[in-house]
Amino acid sequence: MATILTVDDSPSMRQMIRMTLEPAGHSVIEAGDGAQGLAKAQASRPDMVITDLNMPVMNGLDLIRALRKQPTLTGLPIVFLTTESSDGAKQEAKSAGATGWITKPFVPAQLLAVVGKLVRS
Amino acid sequence: MSFADATAVFRQEASELLEVLEGTLLDLGLRPHDKDLVDTAFRALHTIKGSGAMFGFDKVAAFTHEFETAFDRVRKGEIVPTQELIAVALAAKDYIRALIETPDETDTIIGDAILGDLTQFVAPRAATAEPTATATVAAPMQANRPAGWKLYLEFEQHVLRNGSNPLDLLEDLCKLGPCFAVPLTDAIPLLDEIEPEDCYLKWDVTLHCDCDRSAIDDVFMFVCDEMKLRMTPLTQTDVAPQVVSLGQDMVVQNALIQDVDVQDEPAVTVVVEAPAIVPEQGPVAPSPVAATPAELATPAAAKVRREEPKRSDERAVATVRVQAERLDELMDRVGELVIAQARLSQLAATSADLSIKMIAEEIERLAGSLRDTTMGARMVPIGSLFGRFRRLVHDLSRDLGKPVEFVTSGEDTELDKTMIECLADPLVHLIRNAIDHGIEDTAARTAAGKTESGRIELQAVHSGAQVLVTVRDNGGGLNTARIRAKAEEQGLIAPGATLSDSDIHQFLFHPGFSTAQTISALSGRGVGMDVVKRTIENMRGSIDLSTRPGQGTTVTLRLPLTLAIIEGLLIRVGEGRYIIPLSAVEECVELTPEDQRSRGRSFLNVRGSLVPFLRLRELLHVNAAADPHQKTIIISTGECRVGLVADQIIGSHQTVIKSLSKLHSDVTIFSGATILGDGTAALILDVAQLVALAQAKAEKQMNEAA
Amino acid sequence: MSIAHKQDSSAATDRALQVVMIGLGEEKFALEAELVREIIDPVPVTKVAGARAFVPSVINVRGNVIPLADLRTRFGMPVADASVDTRIVVVELKIDNEPVLVGLTADKVYEVTEIVRTDVQQTPRVGMHWRPEFIRFITKWHEEFVIVPNIERILN
Numbered sequence: 008m009a010t011i012l013t014v015d016d017s018p019s020m021r022q023m024i025r026m027t028l029e030p031a032g033h034s035v036i037e038a039g040d041g042a043q044g045l046a047k048a049q050a051s052r053p054d055m056v057i058t059d060l061n062m063p064v065m066n067g068l069d070l071i072r073a074l075r076k077q078p079t080l081t082g083l084p085i086v087f088l089t090t091e092s093s094d095g096a097k098q099e100a101k102s103a104g105a106t107g108w109i110t111k112p113f114v115p116a117q118l119l120a121v122v123g124k125l126v127r128s
Numbered sequence: 129m130s131f132a133d134a135t136a137v138f139r140q141e142a143s144e145l146l147e148v149l150e151g152t153l154l155d156l157g158l159r160p161h162d163k164d165l166v167d168t169a170f171r172a173l174h175t176i177k178g179s180g181a182m183f184g185f186d187k188v189a190a191f192t193h194e195f196e197t198a199f200d201r202v203r204k205g206e207i208v209p210t211q212e213l214i215a216v217a218l219a220a221k222d223y224i225r226a227l228i229e230t231p232d233e234t235d236t237i238i239g240d241a242i243l244g245d246l247t248q249f250v251a252p253r254a255a256t257a258e259p260t261a262t263a264t265v266a267a268p269m270q271a272n273r274p275a276g277w278k279l280y281l282e283f284e285q286h287v288l289r290n291g292s293n294p295l296d297l298l299e300d301l302c303k304l305g306p307c308f309a310v311p312l313t314d315a316i317p318l319l320d321e322i323e324p325e326d327c328y329l330k331w332d333v334t335l336h337c338d339c340d341r342s343a344i345d346d347v348f349m350f351v352c353d354e355m356k357l358r359m360t361p362l363t364q365t366d367v368a369p370q371v372v373s374l375g376q377d378m379v380v381q382n383a384l385i386q387d388v389d390v391q392d393e394p395a396v397t398v399v400v401e402a403p404a405i406v407p408e409q410g411p412v413a414p415s416p417v418a419a420t421p422a423e424l425a426t427p428a429a430a431k432v433r434r435e436e437p438k439r440s441d442e443r444a445v446a447t448v449r450v451q452a453e454r455l456d457e458l459m460d461r462v463g464e465l466v467i468a469q470a471r472l473s474q475l476a477a478t479s480a481d482l483s484i485k486m487i488a489e490e491i492e493r494l495a496g497s498l499r500d501t502t503m504g505a506r507m508v509p510i511g512s513l514f515g516r517f518r519r520l521v522h523d524l525s526r527d528l529g530k531p532v533e534f535v536t537s538g539e540d541t542e543l544d545k546t547m548i549e550c551l552a553d554p555l556v557h558l559i560r561n562a563i564d565h566g567i568e569d570t571a572a573r574t575a576a577g578k579t580e581s582g583r584i585e586l587q588a589v590h591s592g593a594q595v596l597v598t599v600r601d602n603g604g605g606l607n608t609a610r611i612r613a614k615a616e617e618q619g620l621i622a623p624g625a626t627l628s629d630s631d632i633h634q635f636l637f638h639p640g641f642s643t644a645q646t647i648s649a650l651s652g653r654g655v656g657m658d659v660v661k662r663t664i665e666n667m668r669g670s671i672d673l674s675t676r677p678g679q680g681t682t683v684t685l686r687l688p689l690t691l692a693i694i695e696g697l698l699i700r701v702g703e704g705r706y707i708i709p710l711s712a713v714e715e716c717v718e719l720t721p722e723d724q725r726s727r728g729r730s731f732l733n734v735r736g737s738l739v740p741f742l743r744l745r746e747l748l749h750v751n752a753a754a755d756p757h758q759k760t761i762i763i764s765t766g767e768c769r770v771g772l773v774a775d776q777i778i779g780s781h782q783t784v785i786k787s788l789s790k791l792h793s794d795v796t797i798f799s800g801a802t803i804l805g806d807g808t809a810a811l812i813l814d815v816a817q818l819v820a821l822a823q824a825k826a827e828k829q830m831n832e833a834a
Numbered sequence: 835m836s837i838a839h840k841q842d843s844s845a846a847t848d849r850a851l852q853v854v855m856i857g858l859g860e861e862k863f864a865l866e867a868e869l870v871r872e873i874i875d876p877v878p879v880t881k882v883a884g885a886r887a888f889v890p891s892v893i894n895v896r897g898n899v900i901p902l903a904d905l906r907t908r909f910g911m912p913v914a915d916a917s918v919d920t921r922i923v924v925v926e927l928k929i930d931n932e933p934v935l936v937g938l939t940a941d942k943v944y945e946v947t948e949i950v951r952t953d954v955q956q957t958p959r960v961g962m963h964w965r966p967e968f969i970r971f972i973t974k975w976h977e978e979f980v981i982v983p984n985i986e987r988i989l990n
Contacts, residue, residue: 018449019138019179055291061171075289081325084291090178098353106291107350112181112189125350127296464897704881748883786899788882788892790929791936791989795884801892801899809880809892809899 008032009054009126014044014070015088016062020111024057027115028122041065045073048080054126055084057109057118060100068103075104084125088113138183142228145172147515149221154518157214166203169217170196176224188227191239195220198246213249215526216242218519276305276336276362277344284354285326292351294327300347305337334362452545455506462495462502463784467803469495470781474805496782508548510588510597511539516552517559521584524563530570531581532563538588543595547667547687551597554660558599558683559584561656566603566681576678578602594669594765597685606675608632614641633673637661670816686765686816696783696802696812697761700776702750705810707781707802708772712763712815716777719758731826732760732771740826741771742818747797763815770822772813781805785812797821850948855980856923856940859911862980863940864949864973869925869985871935873943876920888989893937895924902937908968908988914941927986936989949975949982 011033013024018039025035036051038044041058042065048056056074060067067087074080084106089096097108109121149172156165173192180188199217201207209217220242226234279301283294298309312330316322337343341359348357469491476488514536525532543551567573567582574580585600608629615621615635635641639658664671669687688694696707717734731738739762745754755775762771783802788811792798799814853864854873872895879891879902888908889901902922906913919942927934951973970982 017141017175017179019135019141020182022137023182061174082288082291082293090174101290101353104290111178124296124300125291127293127299467897704883786897788899789901789934789936790932791889791901791903791934792882792885792892794886795882797884798882801880803894803897803899806878807894808878809894811880811882811892 008034009122010034010036010051011122011126012036012038012044012048012051012053012056013058014038014041014056014062014067015059016040017059020059020088024118027118031119031122033122041067041070041073044070048074048083049077052079053083055086055122057086057088059088060096068099071100071103071105086121086125135183138179138185139228141179142176142188143225145176146221146225148172150218150519151515153214153217153221154522156209157211157522160209163205166209170199170203173199180228185228185231187231187236187239188224191220191227191243192224194243195224195246198243210249213246216245216249218522220246275338276334278360278362279333279335279344280330280356280358281333281348282330282356283327283351285323285328287351287354288325288327290354292354294329294331297347297351298331298333301333301335301344304339304343304347305335307333307335307337309333336362450505455545458502459506462499465495466499466782466784470783470805471807499782503544506545507542508545509539510541510543510548510551510595511536513548513552513555514539514586514588517555517586520556520559521563524560528563528569530563530567532567533581533583534586535583536586541588541590541595543588543687550663550667551685551687554663554685555586555597555599557656557660559586562599562601562603562681562683566601566605568604572604591686595687597687598682600680600682602680605677605679605681606633606636606673608675608677611635630673633675636673637671694783694785694812696781698778698781698804698810699744699759699761699772699774700778701744701748701774702752704748704750705778705804705808706744706748706774707783707810707812708761708763709812709815710780712765714762714764714769717760717762717771719760719773734760734762734771739769739771740822741773742822742825743773745773745775747818747821763818765816765819768819768823770819772818783812850950851982852946853949853982854923854946855944855975856921856938857919857942857944858905858940859909859914861909861911862944862975862978863905864975864980864982865923865925865938865985866982867946869927871924871926874922874924874937876916876922889936893922895935895937898935900924900935900937902939903989904939905983905988906939908965917941919943925985927989929986929990936985938985947975949973949980951982 008031011024011028013021013035014037015021015024016039021037021039025037028035036047036053038047040062044056044058045065047053058067058070062070065073071085071087074083074085085104086107086109087100087105088111089100089108090111100108106125107121109118149169152165152169152172156162156169159165173196177189177192177196180186180192202209202213220239223234223239223242227239281294281297283292287294298307301307301309310332312332313328315330316328322328335344344357344359345352348355469488473488473492476485479485517536518534521532521534562584563582567584568576568578570580573582583602585598587600588595588597590596612621612627612632612635615632615638616623618638618641620635620638621627621632637657637660641657661671664685664687667687669685672684672686673681674684675681695710697710697713699706699708719732732741733739741760744750758773758775759777760771760773761777762769764770781802781804783804785800786802786809787800788795788798796817797814798811799817800812801809802812804810851864852867854867854870856863856865874895877893877895879893881891882889882901885891885901888905889903891902892899893902904913921940921943922937923940923943924935924937927936951971968984968988970984972979972981974980
């Protein structure tokens with residue numbers, strides 16, 4: 008099915024995402040910070056990116072902006088993980104170019120639903 | 129990987145975050161105005177909360193949430209953290225740890241009490257935002273749902289660039305019920321002005337569904353800011369659907385619709401047939417979990433690497449997590465490789481084949497390099513251990529009412545990782561003793577003219593082939609008289625016996641021995657020092673006490689750098705071969721003829737200085753005739769030099785240390801064994817023991833001569 | 835020869851006990867098979883000065899340096915020279931609750947077999963110093979007396 012890049016500095020979070028998506032037939036690539044995420048996105052051209060916002064080296068917002076600058080990655084669905092329900096964070100991320108968001112904590116079904124919503128074959 | 133494994137990752141992560149939190153809180157106690165510290169603490173809490181909820185640690189998430197809320201005033205800079213506040217925060221951190229590690233045994237009453245205390249110190253606190261039921265705004269349920277909706281959809285031009293696809297959204301709409309979408313093409317520019325990645329189409333949609341606003345909002349939740357959405361409810365009397373199906377091939381993406389004349393009025397009716405399924409609520413149901421109160425997005429978290437001893441300066445050192453067992457396995461393989469390589473070298477030495485010799489040399493070089501690198505991978509700075517003790521000292525000092533300054537140095541000193549863990553308990557014990565028994569209470573200190581605050585110094589330093597870890601206090605020192613009295617009381621010394629002070633101090637290591645007047649909750653049960661000594665000795669280390677009455681006590685732990693591989697000097701005594709750790713070897717000299725002849729002498733003359741010596745033949749019960757030219761190997765443990773007399777020095781031998789089994793634990797002159805190139809086992813001489821023996825012998829002889 | 839299986843421990847009951855039958859001096863000893871890890875040919879031995887008499891040396895077995903014990907000293911039997919039949923039986927014991935590998939010298943290894951504990955009159959032998967605590971029980975096997983030693987006691 009889809010190849011999804013998950014960018015988060017929390018290994019347990021990446022693990023959770025992997026364990027949710029892989030059984031559904033998706034393949035998952037991991038990155039531990041924004042810079043890694045950018046590199047892997049350029050190299051592997053995933054079908055979707057799920058990223059945290061607070062990360063060292065390069066945070067999620069900068070990652071989203073950087074990804075949007077890549078001509079080869081236009082239209083790439085980028086979803087960010089947020090514990091906030093505040094509009095501020097969402098606005099910021101949306102203006103940076105994010106497609107959508109998932110609130111933490113999430114239930115696996117939600118994650119799969121968002122993936123299903125944004126990744127169509 | 130199973131869920132259990134993922135939870136283990138969470139626990140590991142949480143454990144590290146809690147450590148960061150503790151250190152940060154302690155630092156905050158020293159620098160209450162440091163905003164960065166508060167932010168760091170908050171980030172740690174935040175991550176624990178989020179991950180905790182993910183892995184089912186609901187109590188952790190809930191408590192951390194409350195804690196965050198209560199601590200919020202500190203974060204906003206409205207109040208400055210006091211020592212009491214820090215203490216409560218530390219208690220909260222412990223509670224969180226308990227909730228993660230032993231959830232069944234942890235009573236929520238503790239958590240409530242902590243929050244209560246916290247409120248007191250922080251009152252009046254910011255009103256906790258009531259956890260809202262859903263993450264998104266729930267639309268008011270309409271008493272009578274409409275039969276459907278009429279929608280007008282207009283997207284921002286760039287909506288496609290951000291990964292959203294209006295066609296997909298239309299499809300999602302249709303999952304709610306039969307719907308008709310009519311594209312409005314009036315905004316499509318001329319061909320040469322068209323940006324292929326922009327969206328120029330709008331839609332009028334008629335959706336027949338028994339759903340309310342929120343279902344539709346859900347479909348567009350991600351793009352609601354990038355579109356105009358107008359909804360009007362349909363009544364029952366609206367036009368029934370006419371189903372005309374069209375292929376899905378209409379690619380709107382690059383707006384090059386062959387069939388549409390861009391100048392014309394929109395004429396194409398696109399009907400997307402709704403699948404015959406029950407309309408779902410919407411593809412993304414918001415999670416009914418307590419949402420966090422409104423918080424500003426936290427700045428980029430500075431992740432503290434596991435090995436990093438200093439929290440305040442973050443260095444981006446690339447690290448990789450490796451499971452400890454894998455490192456151990458790696459070490460074992462490297463060890464076996466080293467042994468095999470030694471055999472190869474031995475064979476090659478006797479071979480006439482030059483190319484084999486060269487390869488053997490190359491392999492020797494590579495194996496050595498691999499060994500060094502692998503050993504390096506196992507080395508961990510001792511600072512990771514020191515960090516824990518700050519909390520210990522803080523708590524003890526508070527519990528006992530004795531102000532104590534805690535100073536550490538040598539955090540960067542590296543030790544084999546297996547040793548670090550074994551050191552933790554002994555050091556805890558020594559520090560406890562130092563504070564409990566060593567440091568006097570404030571009254572006694574001021575009376576003695578000392579500073580009110582006691583001082584504990586924890587230091588680690590490399591010394592030759594060893595690491596020296598010292599715990600030094602400036603308390604009252606060991607009370608030799610009382611130790612002696614206690615020893616006599618326990619029947620360990622005969623009343624009149626003459627013993628040196630240091631001999632008397634050794635009784636502290638006797639099981640069950642304690643001179644504490646009162647047994648405090650912390651120490652004094654006498655279950656400590658003997659275990660400490662045994663643990664250190666199991667690591668092939670040694671423990672020393674030195675004290676100055678009224679001024680303080682220093683406990684010195686000497687530990688080998690690594691338990692795994694050493695460079696050794698292979699010697700022969702009689703028929704047997706033995707290894708002396710090369711790092712302890714200072715030099716090798718030939719025995720002078722006079723030294724050879726002397727039987728009763730205990731000192732060698734080495735370039736003018738007298739060095740006590742041992743004849744290994746005697747020590748190792750070798751009966752056969754001695755070789756004519758005996759060799760002396762001068763070894764040292766840093767302060768003392770001793771000569772060991774052997775029959776032959778064979779050469780150097782790098783080797784994997786194998787421990788001797790328990791059945792030989794009584795033979796203290798050997799610290800371990802190794803396997804030589806020919807497959808036989810050779811024993812490794814314990815340098816510290818030999819030095820002690822030689823000194824004792826020399827002293828005895830001197831006393832007898834006197 | 836390597837014995838890799840573990841068995842249900844059958845304590846000294848009437849159930850059959852799987853053992854490795856070895857000869858030591860004039861006597862036959864039965865070592866519980868579940869303790870035996872392997873049986874190897876003699877290897878070069880390294881003497882350990884200052885060790886207790888029944889564990890005088892160490893040997894290298896698969897990269898592990900393990901003690902080589904001589905049960906003869908514990909039973910007051912005279913030391914004999916090695917012969918072509920001499921073998922080393924490597925056993926795994928629990929000492930202070932931790933597993934320890936120990937090699938035992940055997941003048942001869944007969945076979946792996948089953949014995950049953952039957953009531954046997956313990957006949958004192960001339961020329962041998964019995965220490966009852968070193969022996970679990972004595973039984974008969976093919977008309978001969980066989981000693982089932984308590985190895986953990988012997989080596990502790």
